[in-house]
Amino acid sequence: MSTQAKQRTSPKAVVVSAAVLLANLVVHGAIFLFFRDASLNPLVTAVLAVIWGVLGVYLIYMSLNWAAERYPEKVRRKILPYIFIGPAAILLGWLVVLPALRTLYLSFFNASSDKFVGLANYAAIFSDRLMGIALRNNLLWVFIGTLACVSLGLLIAILADRSSFEKLAKSIIFMPMAISFVAAGVIWKFVYYYQPGDEQIGLLNAIVSFFGGEPQAWTSMVQPWNNLFLILILIWMQTGFAMVIFSAAIKGVPDDILEAARVDGAGEIKIFFRIIIPYIGTTLLTVTTTIIVFTLKIFDVVMVMTGGQYDTEVVATQFYRQFFMYRNFGYGSTLAIVLLIAVLPVVIVNLRQFRKQGGF
């Protein structure tokens, strides 16, 4: 930063800003080491970390800003933006952008990352049986999960709009969104629970046996139906999200259009398909892509419910297994890149949308 200013500024300013930069590095380096090596009570650590996170980080900006003010106006205006975005850029560069590139690089190497294998990992992924199952399941998740979340969300949003307890209903449907997938996994494991014998304590099996059916071990049962029972958990959690957003969009449909249609004798179903759906088209697209992206990366549910056994493996769990259990960095990286490629269209749509909105 200081090099930019060389020609036009006093050497004192350069020295001062270099000193400030150095002091920041030393102080925060020391704090970094302290936090790394300290074995304090976790609560004390947390309090110190919050203080560091707020005051320390704030002080970085303040001291750098102070150093920048040593420079003449013209130079200052040039370096100030980089002070503001600097920490964010450094963190993102170190922990997201570079790692992504390194993952791409690793995906061309073998399991222990010491031999270049070209595209062999990619070829292997699409021919390996387990990977094939993971890819198939991911497609099932994305297709069924998204379709169900979107259509149910839309249905509930419309019902709630016409009901007399809209707020309560929305709260109830939306609530699962707040809890973790791990907790949701426990909830549904209990619903699906199967024990041999007459008395079933799992709700689903109790209902099935009440109606004279045969209790089943739902999540390990004949494939591929067990996947559906896992997808049901996603639907339970994500429908609320779709519903809340659709509900906001539906309220934006002007009343006079709806009234006019009703006066003309259009039925509710016709109104829904001819007026409401076209009106909320953009929202529909946004929600759909959001849920697709979310579903592509599904990991926790499968991990908690089955650990990927009984052919319920998905790409993200395979990634974890390849990387942590089989120590196959090549496969692991390749799977991560496959996920990345799968979301690329969404990235492009997002960027287009952003440009259209006149983001810049």
Next chain:
Amino acid sequence: MARSAKRKGSKTIVNIVLGFICLLWLVPTLGLFISSFRPAADILQTGWWNVFPHQAWKQSGETVQLSKDLDLRQPIEVNGKTFTDDQLKQGVMVDGERLMWENRRQRTLSVMERGWEFKPDLTLDNYKNVLSGKEYKLKNPDGSESVQKGTGLSQAFWNTLTIAVPATVIPILIASFAAYAFAWLRFPGRKTLFVVIIAMLVIPLQVALIPVLKDFTSLGLNGSYLGIWLAHTAFGLPLVTYFMYNFISQLPRDLFESAFIDGASHFTIFSRLILPLSVPALASIGIFQFLWVWNDYLVSLIFIGNQPGVQVMSMKIADLVGSRGNDWHLLTSAAFISMLMPLAIFFLLQKYFVRGLMGGSIKG
């Protein structure tokens, strides 16, 4: 007139259908909640719905004494009707009553009648057991005592909090500075950088995990609070920056101009004017980031691994599912403890929560 009556009728149908859906949505959580208060033995013997008043067969107090030398292999005659031994083992219906062996060797039958049963047996033991890391004495139904070791979830609760609070505060501060620069400062590379951030919104974080883990290993950051704060900060930054950009860039231009005329620097404007004005946005995205970290499983799993002192609740619960998958008294109460924080936030701060979630839903 007929029209409004029809409307009213359809409203009733809507209410019924929606009520049914809501019930479906609520019942799984309700089951978990109720089960978490039931004694371990009860959970495994009867469904959680048995805590509600329900019809069940109960001893009426009457017994039927058959002759002691009755041959059980022959059809057995009771009050003029004949049954087999198997039928009496299962229980058999006679005139709205049920006959069942009370003591097969003594040849006594008990007469059971159907009646309402309501004796919810609820306890807080599960919570005590799951929260503490100490050994626990449990009284078994047969009077004997067994010692169980608690799972130490309270430790995990504090760990989660220790991780979640800094991992919320730090990225928000850093991202707000960046968002301000993107919104109100002009500098070369601004567009490119911002496009990169938007692209990062949906990037699956799996692509970063392996190299970051390698870096952390060489820096000695694995299994430390610092490492996981940094990871959550970086993974949360794109979204928080984007969210804050949307808010800060919508602020009226006049605000800045008048401040500038007064001679305020960008730094002063940001900390004196923008941050206080952004409190609602900060609250929304703060809640979202906090819950994201609180509910996270993957990032903790990878960067904490099996460091027992630092483990968060989601890992503990996932471990419990794996190691004690049938101990429902532990699982249900543990899961409910982990849900306490999100549910409290959900019900108390619903407005902010929804706003943060709608803005933050695209997080990777």
